[in-house]
Amino acid sequence: MTRNIAILAAVGAVLFIAVLTGITLFGGSDGDADKYAQCRSSKVAGGSSQIGGPFTLVDETGKTVTDADVIDKPSLLYFGYSFCPDVCPLDNSRNAEAIELLEERGKIVKPVFISIDPARDTPELLADFTENLHPRMVGLTGTPEQVKAASQAYRTYYKKNEPEEGNEDYYLVDHSTFSYLVFPDEGFVEFFKRDLSPGQLADKVECFLEAR
Numbered sequence: 001m002t003r004n005i006a007i008l009a010a011v012g013a014v015l016f017i018a019v020l021t022g023i024t025l026f027g028g029s030d031g032d033a034d035k036y037a038q039c040r041s042s043k044v045a046g047g048s049s050q051i052g053g054p055f056t057l058v059d060e061t062g063k064t065v066t067d068a069d070v071i072d073k074p075s076l077l078y079f080g081y082s083f084c085p086d087v088c089p090l091d092n093s094r095n096a097e098a099i100e101l102l103e104e105r106g107k108i109v110k111p112v113f114i115s116i117d118p119a120r121d122t123p124e125l126l127a128d129f130t131e132n133l134h135p136r137m138v139g140l141t142g143t144p145e146q147v148k149a150a151s152q153a154y155r156t157y158y159k160k161n162e163p164e165e166g167n168e169d170y171y172l173v174d175h176s177t178f179s180y181l182v183f184p185d186e187g188f189v190e191f192f193k194r195d196l197s198p199g200q201l202a203d204k205v206e207c208f209l210e211a212r
Helices: 002-021 087-104 123-133 144-153 198-211
Strands: 056-058 064-066 075-080 110-115 138-140 158-160 173-175 179-183 187-192
Touching: 056 144, 075 087, 087 110, 087 123, 087 198, 110 123, 110 144, 123 138, 179 198, 187 198
Parallel strands: 075 110, 110 138
Antiparallel strands: 056 064, 075 179, 158 173, 179 187
């Protein structure tokens, strides 16, 4: 009898510690196995539920849209700006190439470019920018408040630098360079760094699409 009580006490202690540390004995931290575990190469602090969320922005036609309007299929989001001298064009060209590779494999992913420079990135300018990168790429801008809210939802960083002396319209913007895979029925599922090649990115995205 005493031995049984000791065993039950020990089990209870283990369960109590597991609850305190947010760990379950079966499955993931929320009690469910991660169906994308085999596809993941990143670990999000706080969990993937901490990234993503609703936003309201303006599309290339000048129409106000929400995340539900934009993310109507698996989408690859990137936060940048059209005046970016090198990083944004390179990253989005990489994303466009990866999306073309996926399309050849019968997988459709929507490329989305969200500007963090609303002062200069008008809908008309974004239409030209995205058209040069991919015919299905959607460009989004908005008010400074709308852009800030979208950026905060995805935990991205951006900071406007001081303008060039004598030219208030010429300035650079520091910003994070992750690409975000988002599903319409699940929200954010993974982010990718810029060091991946188009083929590597396509392979990783395909893994999530097949596990979905």
